[in-house]
């Protein structure tokens with residue numbers, strides 16, 4: 001794809017086509033193992049603005065063996081559409097057959113994980129290791145593409161390290177093998193989640209492919225960051241992961257921001273959700289967790305979800321201290337009521353959080369001036385997924 005040399009040239013694309021699949025928005029929910037489960041996807045969809053959600057990565061062999069864990073990861077319902085299932089594995093036949101299962105299950109596309117730096121994935125030749133073996137990977141992809149009617153996409157990082165930025169070459173080879181789109185996290189495997197997302201790296205992938213859409217990814221935590229990624233890379237879509245934990249409203253606000261007409265004073269930024277709205281959605285999230293996982297497991301899983309919402313509440317240590325022990329729906333209600341009482345001390349006469357207690361705005365790594373040289377500010381969730 002040939003791009004104009006100047007940034008800020010691209011008109012904002014308002015839909016995206018993955019092969020035969022037309023999506024109503026070009027904003028995507030990134031797969032986040034342990035988080036992008038059915039309840040979270042439903043929360044995001046109910047708020048709106050997202051074009052396609054993806055499951056956590058699913059081990060192809062586990063899916064073939066119909067392991068309960070794999071089946072739970074692909075659990076869905078009509079309100080959870082359109083849905084992509086992300087697969088990982090290095091055995092071509094297993095990936096092919098798992099893609100067939102995903103299609104039969106109702107997925108509108110299958111995504112291949114090529115960018116996962118977790119040791120257990122790299123060890124078996126999947127994830128980032130795939131980026132170093134082009135011919136073998138292209139053959140694996142071709143087998144999947146030929147086996148299903150739905151589009152097959154691939155998600156990658158820029159490469160192994162700064163000396164091996166293989167993503168453009170890989171994207172081109174995958175396009176020839178039949179993938180309908182590529183998702184690119186603008187960091188190398190070596191970077192992990194540190195350093196800056198390199199928009200120039202994503203742009204090189206856009207320039208390398210002939211026709212397929214390239215979806216940019218990494219550190220998009222505000223509508224302005226999404227727009228910067230569109231403008232500077234020429235990508236067709238933007239995929240958002242951790243930004244959606246902080247803020248499931250990010251898709252809706254980004255669409256409004258990018259599609260809105262600029263005024264003399266610039267592009268109007270849609271307002272942040274109110275505190276009451278944040279609490280409403282948090283409670284809805286718990287209800288969905290309980291519906292899908294049962295009260296005991298749902299509450300336990302919710303212990304790592306609620307503190308992400310609380311990061312945007314202002315002072316929240318009283319809430320976090322208690323919510324990480326929540327065991328029932330009734331108990332959550334008590335925790336919330338206690339917190340609302342405690343939080344009053346930080347409010348002004350109008351019931352709004354006093355300015356000095358408001359959380360600092362989130363800033364994507366690539367939106368900071370180089371001289372700022374600040375530590376990475378966007379949190380990476382703890383737990384079994386620490387090594388992502």
Ligand SMILES: Cc1cc2nc3c(=O)[nH]c(=O)nc-3n(C[C@H](O)[C@H](O)[C@H](O)COP(=O)(O)O)c2cc1C
Nearest residue numbers: 030031032033056057185218219240241242385388
């Ligand atoms: C907790 C966690 C789990 C992740 N799980 C997956 C996964 O299952 N598959 C995948 O391709 N990427 C996974 N990623 C990477 C994200 O999809 C995304 O590429 C990365 O977080 C950068 O985007 P973000 O800054 O918008 O979060 C994960 C990232 C995190 C933080």
